[in-house]
Amino acid sequence: MPRWLVILGIFVLLSGGKSAAQPAETKLDPNIYDNYLGTYELSSGELLVIGRSQRVLYFYEPSTGLARGLDHAPSSTPALKWFAGPSFQIFSPVQFEIEFIRKGGMIAGLVLLKPGVATQTAKKVPFYREEKVSFRSGDAILSGTLLIPSTKGPHPAVVCVHGSGEQDRNGFGSIIRFVADHFARHGIATLIYDKRGVGGSTGNWANQTLDDLATDALAGFRMLQNRSDINRKQIGLWGSSQAGWIMPKMAAQTNEIAFIISVSGAGAGISxxxxxxxxxxxxxxxxxxxxxxxxxxxxxxxxxxxxxxxxxxxxxxxxxxxxxxxxxxxxxxxxxxxxxxxxxxxxxxxxxxxxxxxxxYDPNFDALPLWRQYTGPVLGIFGELDGLAPVSEVVPIFAKILASRKNTDFTIAVFPKAHHILMEMETDTPNDNELPRLKRYVPGYFDTMSEWLSRHVTINIDNSQKTLKR
Incomplete structure (x- = not known):
């Protein structure tokens, strides 16, 4: 059934020494820095998450939503000491420092140093395991990572579908990695992969059509279906931005997609x-x-x-x-x-x-007829101040289309003050120029997704409730 959401007490739903530039142009070596990625736990029980893009490490604090790009001083590789500035992509002045702890050649923890706060140490905790995977799509081999919950399978699963541009498995600003980490900690296996010609994948993303991108993501979906540790009847999609055109194209090719989560999705109401x-x-x-x-x-x-x-x-x-x-x-x-x-x-x-x-991309392509044909549950998430879509215009259209389906199980949430990437804006109007100055994800964004999923899939809780409810 359509759902109404109230987020932060505001009605938001229809039924249903460095510069601000990137700190380095050199790509991070995945053989070194993928070992840094994961979830770290402070003695207080609070979690810290480290992700990365192709060139930058990122820090995320689930309890506050705080997110920062990390810079490091010139040093020998691997760099262990990193610095965070005042916002997402501004690295000076330094606000806090992180020093990673190596043990036996592996990253085992980190030390968090914030001015005026006692030094805190966090140990790296295996809430999930990671498996390097690859799968074929046409003439390309796509490389990725499958994050698998530490509980007993078979697990429900999500395929993460990219937005536009040159993106590896972790996504712009580590957005995909942070989502995958959250899902895996909540009992949902998550596939993230490199676009063609990026990271470990062959081919060239720059000459792909929307149909090509849908074919690639669907190949990842099929790969998950063939795994014994995945519940093949509970595999769905998560995607942001351009994925709003890609995911309904995927759903038009199979009736096996169990659910779709669309974040700031293109194609929700206009061509x-x-x-x-x-x-x-x-x-x-x-x-x-x-x-x-x-x-x-x-x-x-x-x-x-x-x-x-x-x-x-x-x-x-x-x-x-x-x-x-x-x-x-x-x-x-x-x-x-x-x-x-x-x-x-x-x-x-x-x-x-x-x-x-x-x-x-065909300028006349309209995804709404494909959304109408999709028979599974849908969660649509939007930021009120998205500069890439007229949210107040498209949300009523999207809701009307989803409500017209035989299966009216959908939820739409519009987060106040939220940017296209669901981080909190400090201005009152959409403005992409604010991106480097964003500081935290809007409250409730990640929990809205995992709570919605908990109502639509079966999550195995055979180790400890604690593991799945971070």
Whole structure:
């Protein structure tokens, strides 16, 4: 049945010395730094979680939601002493330090040093085990990690589906890793994997269509179905952002997907083309563009859509003339998303370069009919201040579609003050420029997912309740 949620007492649901830049351009060696990842327990029982992206270690404190990127002083590899700044991707001034403890060549714990607070030591605790896995999808071999609860199987399971861009198994800002850690600690096996051409996977993510991405994720789903320690009838999907287009495409190919959790999902109420136009509008507004200037940019994008759909040989002179005019605006340097295509010095379309987003993704694609066909339960999570989707517009549409299905088991939660990545904003309007300054995940985000899952899957509790309820 549709559910109503009240989060933080606010009605949110419809029925149903360093710079702020990345601290290092060098990729972290997984053979060294994957050993740092996992859950650490303080003597107080409080947990700390270490994750990573391709280049940065990340720190997450489940009790407060605090999340920080970690920098380290130049030193020999492996680096043991790391520093956290005031926010997610700003590393100076230093607010606290972490020093990892090695024992027998492995990371066994960490020391947390916060100003004005007694030094705390946390030991690394195996709430789950990790298994390196690989699976074939077409001509590619995809590499990943399966986080398996320490309790007896077979376990319910989740396949984590990426958002857009070059992402490894841990995701942008370790977002996927933190979700997988949370699920595994709550008794749910979780598959995370590298996109094609990233980490240990072969191929090239940059030339994949949404259908290709769905095929890859579905291959991971099939791999889990063939494992004896996984309950093949309770395997579902978690995905964020672009995954909102990918997951319903997966569900259209099989009726075996047990559930779907969509976080800041694209395709929840508007087409691919309209989603891009919204991203563009928010970006230009925050860069100081006037309504008339924004309208001209949107006109240029609509012309682009029309030309691409008509095909090579179409007259592009009107688009080129408009783009040349728009490129003269000095405020353009403050806009991030227009640089996807139309802000380039040459406004001509390169028809031979087929890995451009407007070739790979059909602007007219609308995921709503596929969502309507899906027969399983759905949890849709949105941030009120998402700069990549018009949340107040799409949530009613998404809820109406889910309620129209034969199975009306869905829940939609909109978290107040939340950014696209479900971290808390300090501004009152959507603004992607705030991303580096975010400080913590919004209260209730992780627990909302695990509590919802506990009502939809069977979790084995044969070791200790404590293990599963962190």
């Amino acid at each position: 691919v083309g309209d989603q891009v136009l919204y991203n563009l509008e928010v970006d230009l507004h925050n860069a100081g563009f006037s309504p008339d200037e924004i309208a001209e940019w949107k006109q240029a994008y609509r012309l682009l859509y029309k030309i691409v759909q008509t095909g090579e040989g179409t007259d592009t002179s009107q688009l080129e003339e408009l783009v040349r005019k728009l490129q003269q605006n000095p405020k353009l340097s403050d806009a991030i998303r227009v640089n996807w295509f139309l802000a380039r010095s040459n406004p001509k379309i390169d028809w031979k370069k087929r890995d451009q987003w407007f070739f790979l």
